Amino acid sequence: MKLKTVLMNRYKDDEFIFKLSTGLKFVLVSLGFTFSVLLFTYLFMKIDLIYFVAHGYPGASEFREAFYTFIYSALIDEIPYMMVAIVFIFCLGFYLSSIMIRPFKVIGKYCEERLSGKANYYSPDYFSDLKLLTSFSVFFFSHIDEAKTRGKLVKIEVPQDYTRIHKPVFEKNFFFNYLFVIIIFALLASVGIFVVNNIIRDQIFQLTQKFLSNNAIAGSKGIRYFIEEQFSVADIAVYFFLALHVLMYCLLGVHLYGKISGPAFAVFATMRSFLSGNYHNRVHLIGHYYLRDNCRKINKYLDHIQKNLT
Secondary structure: OHHHHHHHHHHHOHHHHHHHHHHHHHHHHHHHHHHHHHHHHHHHHHHHHHHHHHOOOOOHHHHHHHHHHHHHHHHHHHHHHHHHHHHHHHHHHHHHHHHHOHHHHHHHHHHHHHHHOOOOOOOOOOOOOOHHHHHHHHHHHHHHHHHHHHOOOOOOOOOHHHHOOOOOOOOHHHHHHHHHHHHHHHHHHHHHHHHHHHHHHHHHHHHHHHHHHHHOOOOHHHHHHHHHHHHHHHHHHHHHHHHHHHHHHHHHHHHHHHHHHHHHHHHHHHHHHHHOOOOOOOOOOOOOHHHHHHHHHHHHHHHHHHHHHO
16 A cells, blocks of 8 residues: 555656656667667568578578577567666666756755745755856845845845846756766667677578578578678668667757756746846746646745745
């Protein structure tokens, strides 16, 4: 019952669902390209099989059976390594999503602790490097502390560097730092796909060579040349798939950046408006369910400030 309760609570936890879905997005990208490369290799190798059978080479039927048996056994041998890689990639996506929403959690937690009287000072999250939100949250909470000392919150003249901002700011340090991490792991995942593909392909090549040797087929040198050149052509397609794999990870990074750039501006704009005298303004995010709990904490804090200091 306890496990069921924990799982149900997790299922209802919007933040956890966001982290889970992000981890699955990373996994699906790599799995999709892994299966694409393996399928391409399988189809390419099947051309050889069709060639042998169509030309009636001795033992071609036996080779076909051995071919399929070998394909399945080779894939099964690689499954444990693929499972480890899947878990690793999922954990990467889960961790990155946690880091991405960390600035909002820090602000929300501080607001909650302030209401309960536990927090003494605001310690922003510099690790994530969302400069606009981080710097202005320091400015905001420092003026709220000053207002508490005076016993009243008065309209604050916000510096022009902040008043000129009317849309989400491109946080290049944040974006490129996270994109760099994503690309590194994309390259590692690509290397893994390449290695698995090569292991299977090399073993199939050895099986083909053994078939040619055992049957002493006339013109086997020409067939060997054909197969070797076929692998060279296949390499071009495999490299294309791997390059596309890295590109998809980059696009995933852009997608994830969009998940926090808009909310960061919304929180910033609400704080700025609040200091400027619009004490009824609150953070309202549509569609960003994973930040809902943090925004509630911020809004409760703003309610408290409006009620007690204005």
